[in-house]
Amino acid sequence: MAVSVTAALLIIGDEILTGRTKDKNIGYVAKYLTGIGIDLREVRIVPDVEAEIVAAVNALRQRYTYLFTTGGIGPTHDDITADSMAKAFGVGIGHDPRAVAMLQERYQPGELNEARMRMARIPDGADLIENPISKAPGFRIGNVFVMAGVPAIMQVMLDSIAPTLETGAKMISRLIEAEGIPEGHYAEGLAAIAAADERVSIGSYPSFSANGFRNQIVVRGKDAAAVEAAAEAVIQLLARLKGDRNPL
Known part of the structure; x- marks a missing residue:
């Protein structure tokens, strides 16, 4: 049986929930993880509220192999992710000498003020994640x-x-490609194909362009033979429907 490694993504930030900032990380992380063999099973967005962050972290880290979070590790007062992580894991937090050294590579003497030093506050026992762009590190805990x-x-x-x-x-x-066949025509047959093999998932994705409606069906799975068999069944279903609609 194919090994399943699962993950969740937690997006942290008031600016995402208010619409001021449009999230660009969900799609990237989903595609990245899928490409390396990790199933992204859940995405949550929470505000910059400690209790909300702690509750989400403790729920998701127990449910999945990995939890990835984005946001809230900058220098301002509302960047509370590090403190929230320390509370979630029940550990202390303080200025990590390794993180301070990283920041010193970027800032001149005297520039590393109290606000910027917030980015060196790391929960006890965490490993650092390097940041070659701005030096302020992320971290892994558990x-x-x-x-x-x-x-x-x-x-x-x-x-x-x-x-x-x-x-x-x-x-x-x-x-x-469903090539002009409306979803309503193939929905019942598609559901039957999907139900026949739990190793595959099948989705139907309509879209609209200048050329009209376009329906695409995607068959997914981790067993190549199962995916191929389901895809062939879909192709045969569509061929039958085309034949019914366009008799000789």
């Missing part, structure tokens, strides 16, 4: 990886983390 919210920085942190992660079988997918 199975939780705490990363920056800025997309470019989050991405390099994820690159740094990836080699340390346990991974499972990679997801295989087949895309099939």
